[in-house]
Amino acid sequence: MQAKELIETRRSIRKFKDTAVTTELIKEVILLASNAPSWKNTQTPGYIAVTDPAKKTEIAENATMTFSHNKDIINGAPALIVLTTEDGICGYEPDGKPTTSKGTHWQSFDAGIAAQTLCLAAHELGLGTVILGIYQEDKVQQILGLPENKKVSALIPIGFPAEAPEKRKRKTVDELLQIV
Numbered sequence: 001m002q003a004k005e006l007i008e009t010r011r012s013i014r015k016f017k018d019t020a021v022t023t024e025l026i027k028e029v030i031l032l033a034s035n036a037p038s039w040k041n042t043q044t045p046g047y048i049a050v051t052d053p054a055k056k057t058e059i060a061e062n063a064t065m066t067f068s069h070n071k072d073i074i075n076g077a078p079a080l081i082v083l084t085t086e087d088g089i090c091g092y093e094p095d096g097k098p099t100t101s102k103g104t105h106w107q108s109f110d111a112g113i114a115a116q117t118l119c120l121a122a123h124e125l126g127l128g129t130v131i132l133g134i135y136q137e138d139k140v141q142q143i144l145g146l147p148e149n150k151k152v153s154a155l156i157p158i159g160f161p162a163e164a165p166e167k168r169k170r171k172t173v174d175e176l177l178q179i180v
């Protein structure tokens with residue numbers, strides 16, 4: 001797809017076919033996602049593909065803050081990408097001091113770019129994704145055995161779409177843009 005069409009036709013997908021997503025296909029998505037820009041090219045966002053059904057169920061059942069909507073999405077997806085970041089690198093000097101007044105802001109900024117790049121890459125390859133922000137970070141860290149400095153920036157279920165949602169309403173360019 002051309003970039004314009006890819007951007008315009010991506011949707012959050014919350015219902016997936018039972019078909020498994022192969023490791024090769026996940027690697028293809030991550031290879032494309034690795035093109036995302038990052039702070040000083042530090043590339044702190046990382047991706048954990050949870051394909052083990054037991055581990056995925058553990059996250060769905062214990063780390064979705066009783067938000068059954070997200071629990072059901074994760075349970076219904078063949079795989080879950082856990083998007084991680086590392087503390088104290090992105091937006092920081094080698095001596096640990098923040099480079100700007102915005103402190104930890106750039107860590108999430110890079111993760112956001114990585115997430116959208118991944119979602120667009122998946123869409124190009126015929127896969128659907130949805131970014132989930134409602135989850136309990138410490139529970140996910142504990143289930144996956146992540147070290148303290150590795151944070152969870154988003155959960156992204158991934159699979160072959162079993163729905164084709166309409167485009168959700170967007171603000172107009174006039175509402176979004178100020179030219180001064």
Ligand SMILES: Cc1cc2nc3c(=O)[nH]c(=O)nc-3n(C[C@H](O)[C@H](O)[C@H](O)COP(=O)(O)O)c2cc1C
Nearest residue numbers: 010011012013014069070130131132133134165168
């Ligand atoms: C940071 C972020 C957090 C989100 N969290 C959730 C979530 O917890 N559950 C969910 O179903 N969708 C979640 N979404 C998806 C949004 O609801 C969705 O992107 C928005 O409604 C626009 O729809 P579209 O992605 O199909 O264009 C999240 C999206 C973003 C960017």
